[in-house]
C-alpha cells in the first residue's frame with residue numbers, strides 16, 4: 001500500500017519537474033530541458049525523501065541468500081516480508097580485469113539482468129566497486145602498496161586505472177531496460193575511503209590523491225557520454241564535518257552524500273552504533289540540503305543479526321525520521337561459505353518477525 005502512495009508521489013514530482021515524457025521532449029526544441037536518466041533518478045530519490053520515505057536496500061539480494069544461490073526470483077528479503085527490497089546493491093569488483101564474475105562469484109550478465117528486473121518492478125539499483133590493487137594485484141583490502149601515491153608519475157599505472165574505469169563505464173552504460181532505454185543507477189565507487197582498509201583509503205592516499213582518483217573516474221565516464229549515473233560519495237564512520245569533506249571531490253562531481261556506518265559488538269554496541277549515526281548523518285543531511293544533493297545511509301547493518309529486534313528497536317528509531325533517500329544493508333552470504341555473514345533475516349531466523357514488522361510499519365520502501 002505505502003509503495004503505491006509513494007509511486008504516485010514520484011509520478012507527480014516527475015510531472016512537476018518536466019520529467020522524462022516524450023511530450024516534454026517534443027514540445028521543447030532545446031535539448032537542455034530533457035532530463036537525462038540520471039536526472040530522472042535524482043528527481044525520484046528527491047521526491048521519495050520529500051514524501052517522507054526511504055528505500056530499503058540489500059546487497060546482492062536476488063543472487064543468493066542464506067541457504068540458496070541463483071534460484072530464479074528468490075530473495076531472503078521477499079521470503080520474509082513478501083516484497084523485494086526497494087533498492088538492490090551490486091558490486092563490480094573484478095570487472096576491471098575483464099572477469100565474467102565479480103569478486104563474490106556473481107556473473108556480470110546476471111547482475112545486468114537483475115538490475116533490469118529491479119528497475120522494471122519500480123526499484124532502484126546501486127553499484128559499488130571493489131577493484132583489485134593495480135600495483136600488487138592483491139584484492140581491494142591489499143594495502144601493502146599505495147598505487148595512488150605513484151599514479152601521477154607512472155604513466156603505465158595511469159593507463160591501467162583509465163582502462164579499468166573504462167570497463168566499469170562500459171558495463172554501466174550497457175544497462176538497458178526491455179525497450180532498450182538506459183537504466184539509471186547509483187554508482188558508489190571508492191567507498192569507505194576515510195577508513196584504512198582499502199588501497200584507495202586514508203592510509204594509502206592523500207586527500208588530493210583520492211580526489212584526483214574520483215575526478216579521473218568521473219571524467220572517464222563523462223568522456224564516454226554516460227548519462228545514467230547518479231554519483232554517491234560514502235566515507236565511513238566517526239568523522240567530523242571537516243574530515244568528511246577533506247576528501248570530497250566537489251559538488252560538480254557528486255549527487256548523493258552518503259555514509260557507511262556498521263553496528264559492531266551486538267547488544268553491547270547498540271549505544272555506540274546509535275551515537276555514531278547521530279553524530280554523522282545529521283551533518284551529512286544538512287550539507288546535502290545546502291548543496292542541493294540527496295543524503296543516504298549507503299551501507300549499514302549488524303552482521304549475523306544477533307539482536308532479534310534490531311530492525312525495529314535499533315535501526316528504525318535511529319533513522320525513520322531522517323530525510324534520507326535510502327538505507328542499504330550488506331549481503332546474505334550463503335551459509336556454507338560464510339556462516340554468520342548476513343544482514344537481513346532469512347525464513348526461520350529469530351529476527352524474522354521483527355523484520356516483517358519493520359517492513360509493515362516503517363517508512364521504508366519495498367517493491368513487488
Ligand code: BMA
Pocket residue numbers: 091103104130330331338341
Ligand atoms: C565484504 C564481505 C566480503 C565481500 C565484500 C565485497 O563486506 O561481504 O565477503 O567479498 O564485502 O562484496
